Structures are given as C-alpha cells and as structure tokens.
Amino acid sequence: MSKANAHVVWHPTTVTKADRQRQNGHKSCILWFTGLSGAGKSTLANAVDQQLHERGLKSYVLDGDNIRHGLNRGLGFSTADRKENIRRIAEVAKLFVDAGVIVLTAFISPFREDRELARGLVEPDEFVEIYVKCPLEECERRDPKGLYRKARSGEIAEFTGITSPYEEPLSPELIVESGTQSVEESVQIVLRYLEERGIIPARR
Template sequence: MTSKTVPHLVWHPAAVTKHDRQRLYGHKSCVLWFTGLSGAGKSTLANAVEQQLHERGLHSYVLDGDNIRQGLNRGLGFTPEDRKENIRRIAEVAKLFVDAGVITLTAFISPYREDRELARGLLEPGEFVEIYVRCPLEECERRDPKGLYKKARSGEIGEFTGITSPYEEPAAPELVIESGAMSVEESVRLILAYLTQRGVIPEQD
C-alpha cells in the first residue's frame, strides 16, 4: 500500500505546541521503539517501563502490536506489504502522541530496518529511541508464550518472523536489552537511566 499526498490540503498549525505541553508536564516526549522477535519480551518490558513512569507522575502510553491489530490495523495481514503498512500507521500515531507531549512506548516486532528508519524519520532528532530486545531464537521458542512458534513450525502459521519470514537486526540501536540474560527489573533500570541521562525525564528525588 503506497501513501499519496492529497492535493489542496494545508497543514493547520496548533495554538498549543508540543513544547508547551512538555513544559506543562515537566518532561520531554519521545518514542521508545521496542523491536525484537516474538517472545523476546517487548510488551512485558514496555509495560514495566510505563508502570515506573506512571508511578513517577509522568505521561506515557503503550502501543502494543497485538492490541493495535485488533483496532486501527485490523484487516492487515503479515505479508511484507501489510507489515510495512502496519508499521507506517503506528509510526504516524506515535508521532501524534509525541506531539501531545506523551512518552510513547511501542512494542512491535517491526522486522524491517527500512520501516523502523521511516518511523525515526518522522520525528525530531533524539525523539526516536530504538530499543532492540535481543533474545536468541531458541529461547524465544522455548518461552513461546502464545504458542505461535509451535504453530509456525507445524505450518499452521505462515510468514512468521524468525521461522519463515526474516528479522533484520537494528544496525545502531540506542539501547540493546539482552532479555535472555537480564531481568525485567535490570532492563527497566537501564532504560530509565538512559532517559534521565538524555534529559527526557527528570532525575528522581
């Protein structure tokens, strides 16, 4: 699916800007883009990070791949073309959330580098934080929380990332989380420390 610019449309500037909202909330906004194989722990980690942000009184929201496919992206399959459209749509939604001053956490396999770079290109420098949740395929299959690997191996599911469809590892992610070796708590601390160091969130009192 290709996107086209509709003629005669003019961007309408907002009276309240992203920076106005960030000043009101007391923190910057950005996208934490969790990418990795199914079963690597993306959703678990994204939700654990958001819980900590929420407890600190910071504005955040998780956009989860499975949840988005039940609404906004319902009807999209898992062909390369549909995967690209899936990520294009969520990238645009994430951009809107950042404009709203929200720390946005996206948990999507997003297997193609080109699509992740498209998402990065929609945002200002420093607003896109690619977090590679790296976990060996064997460990992801051992976990198999949704039983998807078993179905993919039996041929019940086609176009499955890591089995019958490729996953392109990030070339230069901002963070790499070794989810096969690190605990969720350790991983959350690493991410929060990064956000603090980059000035996205204030230091905890």
C-alpha cells in the same frame, strides 16, 4: 502528493509540543521496542510504563497485538501488510510525541527500513530504538502464545524468525539482553537512559 491530497493544507496548532512538554514537566519521545516474538517487548514496555506512571509522567503503550484489534484490524502478515502496520503506528506514535507524551511501542517491526521510516517522523532525539535481544531458541522455548509451534507446523506462514526474516538493528540507542537480564534490570537500563538524556527528570 496525490491529487486527492493536493488541496489538503496543514493547519498549525495553537498549543505547541513545547507547551505540552513544559506542562508535563518532561520531554516526549518514542521508545521503540523491537525484537522477535517472545523476546519480552510488551512485558518490558509495560514495566517501564508503570514506572513512568508512578513518577507522575505522561506515557502510553502501543502494543502490536492490541493495535491489530482496532486501528490495524484487517491487516495480515504479508510484507506489504507488515510495512503498512508499522507505517500507521509510526504516524500514531508521532502524534503522541506532539501531545507531549512518552509513547512506548512494542512491535516486532522486523525490517530496518520501516523502523527508519518511524525514526524519520520525529526529531533525532525523540526516537529511542530499543532492541530487546533474545536468542531464537529462548523465544521458542518461551513461546507464550504458541506461535512458534504453529509456525514450525506450517499453520502460520511468513512468521518472523522462522519463515520470514528479522533484520537486527545496526545501531540502536539501547540493547536489552532479555535472555539473561531480568525485567527489573532492563527497566532500570531504560530509565537511566531517559534520565541521562534529559528526557525525564532524574530521581533525587
């Protein structure tokens, strides 16, 4: 602990995470969507969020691009800034879990070490790593934001999959093949997992 934090003491809350989960009628967790740019992380996260919302469950999406407009504004795409980007969002996601909310994070998060840091902030059953797997060629073909084209032309340095590495998850809780599976199919895979693990009530 740094000297600046030496006198900072954790203050326990009166209302606990378990209290909030009971009130919400479901457990809370982090659904961590990782994958290449263009793989469909944000699309899938928002589609799952919509289904959770329609069931009356408490959920919220933290999207990589949106977060960089506020909380992580000023961070670049160097290795150090990427790590800080994920560290901050992992801490925010932990707060959502403490609040009894299912939080869906859609970030490339290319480095295993950083994803493991996020996993370590919550209980083992509260972190669900979802690898949105899509071939680089398909991501480039989609290129919804024109980023691959810019990376190939040298306009963007340190771009994941082109000039910066993406470390695939070794043992994610879920793998969604977004290159071959529809969004609807992928959503059902995620929802079934949540039901089977008792995180959300099963539909009757």
